Amino acid sequence: MPEPEELPHRTLDPRSLRGLAHPLRIQLLRSLRHHGPATASQLAAQLGESSGATSYHLRQLAVHGFVQDDPTRGKGRERWWKAGPQSTSVDESLYRNPDPEIRGALDVYVHEVATIHTQELSTYLGTRHDWDPRWLGASDMSDFTLRLPPEKLRELDGRLHALIEEYRDVEEADAPDAERVRIHLHAFPQHGN
Template sequence: MSEPEKHLSRTLDPRSLRGLAHPLRIQLLRALRRYGPATASQLAERLGESSGATSYHLRQLATVGFVEDDPTRGKGRERWWKAAQQGTALDETLHKNPDPEVQGAIEVLLFEVATTHTQEMNTYLGTRHDWDETWHSASDMSDFTLRLPAAKLRELNEKLHELIDTYRDTADADAPGAERVRLHLHAFPQQED
C-alpha cells in the first residue's frame, strides 16, 4: 500500500451507509482493516460465524466498494479480500436525511462503533497485567466535562484530530517497544440534572 493510500478514509453517503450498516459487515470490515487480507473462511473462524454468512456479507460490502479482491493472494477458487479504505467518516448531512432507512442505518453504525469501543477497553482492562508497567502509566482513561456551544465542540474535535494526525506516521512507529495503540474520543452533549 503506498503512503498516500495508507490512511485513505471514505465518507459515507446514503447508499454506502445502508450497505455497511449491518453488525457482521461492520465486524468484517474492521477485521480486514485491523488484520489485513483474509478469506471468507478465515474471517468466519475469527468472528465465530459461518463461512456462508461471511462470504455473502463480503460480497455485499464489495458491491458498495468497502472491500475488494486481493489479487496478490490465493490459488484457484480461494478468494482473498482486503479493505478498500482504512477509515470511514459519517457525512454530517446524513443526520438530516429524512429517509427512515438512512436514520436506521446511522443508529446501527453508531451502536456498533460504541460496542466495539467498549469491547476494546474491556479487553485492555482485562489484560493490562500482561503489559509492562510503562504502558500502565502511559495509558489513559480520562473524562472531562466542559460547557461549550456546538461550534466550540466542533473546533475542539477538529484540533484533536489534527493533533492525532501528527502522531500517525511518525518514525516512532518502528521504534523498539512501539505497539499498536487505540485511541477513542467521545464527545457529546449531556443533559444537566
C-alpha cells in the same frame, strides 16, 4: 482493469451507509483493517460465523467499495479480501436525513461502533497486567466535562483529529516496542448542569 486505489478515509453517504450498516459487515471490515487480508473462511472462524454468511457480506461490502480482492494472495479458488478505506466517518447531513431507512441504518452503525469501542476498552482493562508496565502509565482513560456551544465542540473535535493525524506516520512507529494504539474520542452533549 486497474486495481482500485486504496483510500485512506471514507465519508459515509446514504448509499454507502446502507451498505455498511450491518453488525457483521462492520466486524468484517474492522477485522480486515486491524489484522490484514483474509479469506471468508478465516474471517468466519475468527468471528464465529458461517463462511456462507461472511462470503455474502464481504461481497456486499465490495459492492460499496469497503473491501476488495487481494490478488497478491491465494491460489486456485481461494479468494482473499483486504480493506479499502482505512477509516470511516459519517457525513453530518446523515444525522438530519428525514428518511427512516437512513436513520435506522445510522442507528445500527453508531451503536455497533460504540459497542466495539466498549469491547476494545474492556479487553485492554482485562489484559492490562500482561503489558509491559510502561504501557500502564502511558495509556489513558480520562473524561472531561466542558460547557461549549456546538461550534466550539466542532472546533475542538477538529483540533483533536488534526493532532492525532500528526502522529500517524512518526518515525517511532517501527521501534521494537511500538504497538498498535487505539484512540477513542467521544464528545456529545449531556443534559444537566
